[in-house]
Amino acid sequence: MEVTEVRVFLRNKDSNKKLKAYVTVTFDNCFVVRDVKVIEGSKGLFVAMPSAKMKVTCSQCGHRNVVRSKYCNQCGAALDQNFRPAATPEETRQTEHKDIAHPITPECREYIQKKVLEAYNVETSRAPAGGHGTGDDDLVEMD
Secondary structure (H helix, E strand, O other): OOEEEEEEEEOOOOOOOOEEEEEEEEEOOOEEEEEEEEEEEOOEEEEEOOEEEOEEEOOOOOOEEEOOOOEOOOOOOEOOOOOOOOOOHHHHHHHHEEEOOOOOOHHHHHHHHHHHHHHHHHHHHHOOOOOOOOOOOOEEEOO
């Protein structure tokens, strides 16, 4: 498996201080993963895989509601609040979101992160002083 293309979409610096860019990664010119995020963490930049909010089903009407909702968005019934309390903000995020696509091995995660951050650095060096690219010239071909 090889990363063959990385498209970087820089975020406006004022919109979200920690989210730096969205990235689309193509593998072997035949498989695409969208909504990979470049985030500024306490230890520097890191890559977050695309995720979706987890949902619970209303016992009254069957509507799917976001975890931690107190009431059903469809029928208004009170929802069961049986979820384990998280000790840290990171654990809270992990109980509320589930990765859609993610590397299985640490080596694969490191490889993807290296390629994405290389492309991010190229794009930030080309971006105007305002901090986000045009979207037209944000394609970075990988060797």
